[in-house]
Amino acid sequence: MNAKTILQFSMGPVGAAILSLITLPFVAWFFSVEDVGRLTMLQVILGLAVSLFSLAMHQAYVREYHEEEDKSALLKLSIIPGFVLLIFISLFILVLPFSISSILFGIDSNLITFLLFTGLFATFFINFLAHVIRMQERGLAFSATQIAPKIFLLILISLIMSLNWAAEFKTLMLMNTLSVVFSLFIFSWLTRDSWLISITKSVDFVLLKQMLLFSLPLVAGGLAYWGLTTMDRFFLRSLSGFNELGVYALAVALAGVVSVLTSIFSSLWHPVLYKWTKEGIDENKVQRVIENMILVVASFWSLAGLLSFIVPFFLPPQYLAIEYLIVACVSMPLFYLLSETTGVGIGITRRTSFAMFASIVAFLINAILNYLLIPVYGSSGAALASMASFFMFFVIKTEASAFLWRPFPRFKIYFILVFYMFATCVVVLAKAHISNFYIVWLILLLLTCGFFAKRLIESVNFFKIYFGKEN
Template identity: 70%
Template sequence: MNAKTILQFSVGPIGAGLLSLITLPFIAWFFTVEDVGRMTMLQVVLGLAVSLFSLSMHQAYVREYHEEKDKAALLKISMMPGLILLILTTLLVLILPFSISYLLFGIDSILLTFLLFVGIFTTYLINFLAHVIRMQERGLAFSATQIAPKLFLLILISFIMLLNITAEFKVLMLMNTVAAVLSLFIFSWLTKDTLSVAVKKTIDVKLLRRMLTFSLPLVAGGIAYWGLTTMDRLFLRSLSGFEELGIYALATALASAVAVINSIFSSLWHPTLYKWVKEGVDNNKMQRVIENVVLAVAFIWSLVGLLSFILPVFLPSNYLGVEYLVVGCIAMPLFYLISEPTGAGIGITRRSSYIFIASVVALLVNAVMNYLLIPDYGASGATIASVIAFFVFFTIKTESSAMLWFSFPRFKIYIVVISYMIATIVMVLSKANIGNFYIVWIVLFLSALTLYYKRLCEAICLIKAYLIKD
């Protein structure tokens, strides 16, 4: 991809991240901590729905996109199995003799149950349509789809202040659902040419079988990864209640602004990687990508560690503790970001079962550590458990890729990430009360620059050459 395309793909995640940073204080000031915790449970369920009902066919769609000429047929084959399964499951759940909304949110409400299922179907469809736009390399369209849900939600939440609407969870969930539905209309319009053709296509059973062979091992892995990313919230919900969950949820939501970088990289990385696979992968090129990502992660981690103290200025007093929790919460997307290039060999060799192994092992580590740490340390314990679990996920994925593909140098990578992980755990346990701790983040970043000095110089030279050219 050229610089223009990269910029177009970057506008959406960056804009969405900025809108999230604006929206979060609105939610924190207008709604209770418990309602923020309930909103987290909604996100947990929506994440599970995508992991389970998609059957990971969106990943198979990405994997086969450059191999198949009929893109519309490929999309229909990707979407139909999971959509049928979702419809059947919805009908089954609706006849069960208990309240889904009470189980999840502690509120017995038919409206909440209805909004929940509307959100699940909307999220399912958006997931596939976003991959269509992404694989077509329509950067501005992709960016629009990233910004739209956040912008709609911010506009709807502003009505609370303008119209003096009662700030309760039903209102918050209604606004979230309406924003998602409006976003789906935009996605559908942007992909209308592909969708209109896809509806008329017949199912290629041979292609369906090949895609399911690739995707089904990823389903278990996807569910395990969902558990890995949400286990902390479930344990906090059961062991600490909605208030502690709300504080932790805000920390993870703030950390999601860092995940913007993850989103940009993933949007660019997977299409580029599989193009390289088709053309013949240069191992040296892959090594450069890995080292540049490590440097970027070191910079982001240190920057958040240095600036986290300013967060309480923008939040109500009942969210004390967010400033040190957020440093731990950013570790999760950053570990995943590094694992994208270091684990590339798994996708290249189509050995997707290794992602399942990494997710399950990390999930078990997370469950045990949450059980042990949350009763005594609350949200801090959940943060530490997730940091260590994601390190395990990253390690297994990296080592599996090195075994399946080529054994790239990893010693310096582990020095950097383990050092940052230890510093983060110390900060969380001490509740950021160690004097002059900011020095640690500066030293860690300078150490990473020293370890990858050659790559740093190369990057600087490339930037200079690009600026001179322009």
């Protein structure tokens, strides 16, 4: 994958992140904190739809893509099992004698229920079609699908403000559902050559069984990971209410902009990794990626610590706690990003049960810590619990990879990350009221650069040579 393709894939997540940074303050100013909390519950449920109903077959699609000649038949096999399950579960829920919207959002509304299921089905198909574009290495198309829904959402918010529509959750739900459906239309058009052909393909039950054997262990892990990333919201809702949930959710959403790194890296990394595996993987290449990634993680974590004081200036007064919460929230996508490189042995050896184990253990730790910390520290406890759980998720995947594939140096990585976690705990518990604490973030960044100085110099020289050739 050349630099041009990498740039094309990067444009979408970066553009989407910038648009999210513009949109989130508007939502915070225009809608109540409680509605922001309800919006979080919607995003949680849509995330569950991907984790549960996809049966992790999108990962099987990625794993088998370079092994199978008939890509359209492979796409059909990946979609069918989850689609059947989604239809069955949806019909079952609709005939139950209670309101699903009341349970999830505290509002009994048929409109909200309809919008919820519309969003669920759209999200299900988007997940698979996005992987089609990703595996075809169509960078510009992938970026377009990332940016267009965000632009559409921003336009809808502008209309609400200019037309004086009611600033209530039904309106917010409608905006998000329309954005998801709009995104599905874009994905469908860009991948029409793949999914239209797949409809007429026959079902290869031998390949379907092989894909299910790969993906099903990931379902439990995916559900555990979903719980790991969303459990704090459920605890906050039950123990603190929608108000504190809204503040914490916005902190997570802002920190989630860092997930642009994960989105870009995952879009590029897995196809390249499995191509390397087929051709005969060079272990030194993977080691270079790991060491470069720890430098990236340390840089972004330090930047979050240094610049977090700026965030409250763009939000209403009731969101002041985000200044210190965001530092802990940033650690979650960064730990996941790093685990994508240190945990490569799990995918290479197809031992996906170890990824499931990592998610389940982290999920249980998160449940225990949320139960213990939220009653005492509120949203701060939720942030620290999630940070600790993601660290354990990263450690288990890293150690599993070293066990299954090959051992690699890990002490310096753990050493650096433990100190970053300790500094984050101090900031959160002290509510960012420690003078000159920025020095700590600078020292930690310099320490990381010193530990991996050879790799840093090598990377700097590479970019000098590369951009020198471009000029």
